[in-house]
Amino acid sequence: MRTKNFEHDNRISARLQNHFEPELKERLGELRAQGLYRELRRVDSPQTPNLEIAGRTFLNFSSNDYLGLANEPSIKHAAIKAVEQFGASAGASRLICGSLAPFHDLEEKLAAFKKAEAALTFSTGYAAALGAVTALLGPDDFVLIDKLVHASLIDAAKLSDAKLRVFAHNDLNDLEDKLKWVAAQRAQNSKRNALIITESIFSMDGDLAPLKEIVELKDRFNAWLMVDEAHATGVFGNTGRGLADQIGVNHRIEVQMGTLGKALGASGGFIAGSRTLIDYLINRARSFVFSTAPVPASAAAASAALEIVDSADGTARRKTLWNNVAALKMQLNLKSVSGPIIPLILGDETKALAAAATFFDRGIYVPAIRYPTVRRGAARLRVTITAAHNEQDISALAESWNAAQRDLIS
């Protein structure tokens, strides 16, 4: 129901006489013409393998809730308990009005989980990326990013004002060439720093970075390394500690980043590393210093999730997840699958939209991913599978994918 106030607002926008409204409408029209227009779809249920949209139930293959924790009772109870004990809001930035206990509990758990000296949480992974990179680098420095890193890391690199070089995706030769160029620049001024940024499992392609080789390169060129484990946290490694831990290079990475809103089923982002790094970020990460702390409930939820991830239940969930990944790989007849993110590349933006529509008509929710999330002409369906899916779900997805491919040909 529209309130009086809302109607009033509508009248204000209609009264604007300048070119503000027409210009934005024109820009939106261009997005529509290119198949790039996006809109929100209201969901009336929690994030589980089933989503309720407009009174209809859809099978959900779109979320990053890899371990099926987003609606887990013990995590919900931890959040509710934190609301009862600490209230609904943190009140201000943690440096202003005091730092609530649930954040400290969570950060101690995260540090232990990542086998790091310390950790610092941020309101989102996006804020963690922005805060860390801009605190560490300035205009005299260099930042080298993989071509396919997440927008938060691209924005962070740009905002830092450091000289930005993009290396070809997972291409060690290109990275080495760029490091050689950086070394030549740094030869004249040893105070200039260089930071390499990559993801451990890439968010839209689902493939893995050659972390061991990248660590060796960064040591050889005396650079620093930041690894975003947003999609590996909780998923990779025996205990879900991430890919860096799995291959034994975690202690050689200066800045380890992760998020709490994906496999951990809560919300927020974090940086783990040395005590010195964390003390420095508390002082200099602007997205931490100048932002109200997240709600205490989200910290408590993430703590409860970490306990599950690190338990026998977590191990069992990862086992189910990896079995599901293998089953999906077989049913979709895919050659290489590295984890629970499975891109079905269609190229053309309108094709991706059409395929997503076929799924939707058949009661399956799979998002079409388009520019600017991926490059133009690399549009895709991004299928994500979780520990909460079952065999029937996977068969239904495979059938719909066959139908979508038939629809595209005819």
Ligand SMILES: *Cc1c(COP(=O)(O)O)cnc(C)c1O
């Ligand atoms: C989701 C994501 C982020 C951002 O984390 P949020 O908590 O969603 O802000 C950062 N990096 C990668 C690789 C991501 O996939």
